[in-house]
Amino acid sequence: MQRIPGTPHRLAIGFACGASFSMTPFIGLHGVGAIVLSWALGGSWVTALIGTAIGNPWTFPLIWIVIYQTGAILVPGVAVADLSMTAVTSELVALASAAANLALVWDIDLAIDDLARLRLLPTMTVGSIPYTIVVWIASYYAIRSSVSQYQKIRRMRIRTVRQNRLARLRGGDVNP
Incomplete structure (x- = not known):
């Protein structure tokens, strides 16, 4: 993902939108929702799709149980179904x-x-709100930091390669 063109901010927004949308109960719409949200916030649609991988067949059951139970707490009068x-x-x-x-x-x-x-979907939707916010914030900062660091190292490596080529052309010493 770090080699996808774009600023760390733009790539992180996209991933955060995908990861957070995966916390919602709208299975089948995660990709579309992530792309729309990412577009609205100025993020990358490619990283938004990558971010939706947070929700997958192994994590969905746990996500659904947790967001339903949270929704049952947040919505008065809803019994755990x-x-x-x-x-x-x-x-x-x-x-x-x-x-x-x-x-x-x-x-x-x-x-x-x-x-x-x-009966389930409205409660799950309300319950997913706190998790979408937390996942968005956490994944945004983690991805932005990771991509920023990678791009910085890559720029330094490219600069070193260029300097070595130039030094070889001039017949000088080459940096390791």
């Missing part, structure tokens, strides 16, 4: 049905009915 695969599948079916009713049938009432059945 069943986070079984059946419950999650039911939520995804309701969400897909709402999207289909809006996009294909143009029936807002049916879409609203489908969205009213959602």
Whole structure:
């Protein structure tokens, strides 16, 4: 990632957007969301996509449990629900049905009915907010520092190579 063209700031914004968007429950939309957020903040869309790798099949179950439990604490009156695969599948079916009713049938009432059945997703969305903020800040500073250091070392190495070539052309001593 450090060889991707751009300033450390721009690359870090992109990565931070991708990593933080992976903390949301919107699986399937992480890439698009990260690119849009990165574009809005002036970051790199390439590093935004790389940042979404934070969320993957090994980390999603843990992320979802943590953000749901946090959402249940933050939203008054929400009882901790069943986070079984059946419950999650039911939520995804309701969400897909709402999207289909809006996009294909143009029936807002049916879409609203489908969205009213959602129990996990709203709570998970609220619960993801603190984690998206923390992950954005932490990954921004870590990546900016790493890329800045790498680019500084690379510039010094390139300068040394150029000086050595110039010295050879002039017939002088070459720096190690």
